[in-house]
Amino acid sequence: xxxxxxxxxxxLIIGLLLVCAVSAxxxxxLQSKNGAYAVVTVDGSEYGRYDLSKEQTIAIRKDxxxxxxxxxxxxxxxxxxxxxxxxxxxxxxxISKSAESIICLPNKVVVTIEGGVEGNFDSMAR
Amino acid sequence: MKNKVAYMGVFLALALILSYVESLIxxxxxxPGVKLGLANLIVVIMLYAVGAKEAFAISMLRILxxxxxxxxxxxxxxxxxxxxxxxxxxxxxxxxxxxxxMSVSICGxxxxxxxxxxxASVIVETYSIFYYIPVLLIAGLITGMLIxxxxxxxxxxxxxxxxx
Ligand SMILES: [Zn+2]
Numbered sequence: 001x002x003x004x005x006x007x008x009x010x011x012l013i014i015g016l017l018l019v020c021a022v023s024a025x026x027x028x029x030l031q032s033k034n035g036a037y038a039v040v041t042v043d044g045s046e047y048g049r050y051d052l053s054k055e056q057t058i059a060i061r062k063d064x065x066x067x068x069x070x071x072x073x074x075x076x077x078x079x080x081x082x083x084x085x086x087x088x089x090x091x092x093x094x095i096s097k098s099a100e101s102i103i104c105l106p107n108k109v110v111v112t113i114e115g116g117v118e119g120n121f122d123s124m125a126r
Numbered sequence: 127m128k129n130k131v132a133y134m135g136v137f138l139a140l141a142l143i144l145s146y147v148e149s150l151i152x153x154x155x156x157x158p159g160v161k162l163g164l165a166n167l168i169v170v171i172m173l174y175a176v177g178a179k180e181a182f183a184i185s186m187l188r189i190l191x192x193x194x195x196x197x198x199x200x201x202x203x204x205x206x207x208x209x210x211x212x213x214x215x216x217x218x219x220x221x222x223x224x225x226x227x228m229s230v231s232i233c234g235x236x237x238x239x240x241x242x243x244x245x246a247s248v249i250v251e252t253y254s255i256f257y258y259i260p261v262l263l264i265a266g267l268i269t270g271m272l273i274x275x276x277x278x279x280x281x282x283x284x285x286x287x288x289x290x
Contacts, residue, residue: 004226005226005228005229006226008224008225008229009225009226009228009229012225012229012232012233013228013229013232016232016236016263016267017267019263020260020263020264020267023259023260023263024260024264026260027257027259027260030257031257041251041252043251044250044251044252085198099254099257100257101252101254101255101257103246103250103252103254103255105200105246105249105250106200108249108250108251110250110252110254112252112254
């Protein structure tokens with residue numbers, strides 16, 4: 001076994017750190033805009049899209065049973081209730097930026113924010 | 127050979143303890159079921175001190191047992207995806223003979239999380255999961271580094287002849 005980390009190890013770690021930084025920057029950039037719609041998909045197909053500027057409560061149904069409840073308040077979409085065993089989707093914080101998502105794995109429900117105009121970046125530049 | 131059964135049991139028990147500790151940590155990546163992979167410590171130690179076959183066997187057994195004990199069907203699926211991918215990558219990186227145990231462990235930590243996210247994207251049929259990649263990469267890098275330090279210390283003190 002090699003006793004100490006060598007030059008190759010250092011290069012590998014620096015390379016991986018660079019990949020982390022680049023992907024983090026890319027995601028930050030993509031998620032910087034305020035979104036316009038909350039798009040709900042169930043089992044991989046679109047269930048509906050809801051305007052973030054309208055306050056509303058959406059009951060997501062599967063085979064006639066309400067599986068998840070999504071609430072839109074102040075331009076934020078939040079999973080307020082779910083019948084899944086882990087309730088991890090309910091614990092996730094409300095989302096509002098484009099490409100942010102809330103995932104309920106047991107029910108295969110995904111809420112993703114889409115659309116929208118300039119947000120953070122523009123107001124930061126001003 | 128009697129000896130082998132005994133030490134394999136000890137390694138499996140240690141790996142299960144780490145899985146239990148992990149199940150107590152309220153660490154949540156935003157993706158249900160995705161784990162840190164602390165039990166990888168035992169896999170890395172075994173890879174260096176015992177052998178690849180034994181390390182793989184304990185890794186797979188640990189995933190199955192801890193899934194039944196502390197998880198559910200989803201967490202078993204995730205763990206298998208993460209466990210198999212990270213084992214393959216660590217084994218290959220180690221086999222080159224050009225990297226330190228720290229690098230091997232970091233590659234394992236990162237690919238463990240990549241394996242999980244790939245399975246997650248298949249299960250929920252969404253690409254939005256890939257936005258979690260940076261968080262998972264950084265978490266994998268940090269856990270891999272910590273595991274690398276500990277595994278390096280421990281496996282340096284174990285004698286391969288104890289296990290053969
Ligand atoms: Zn849920």
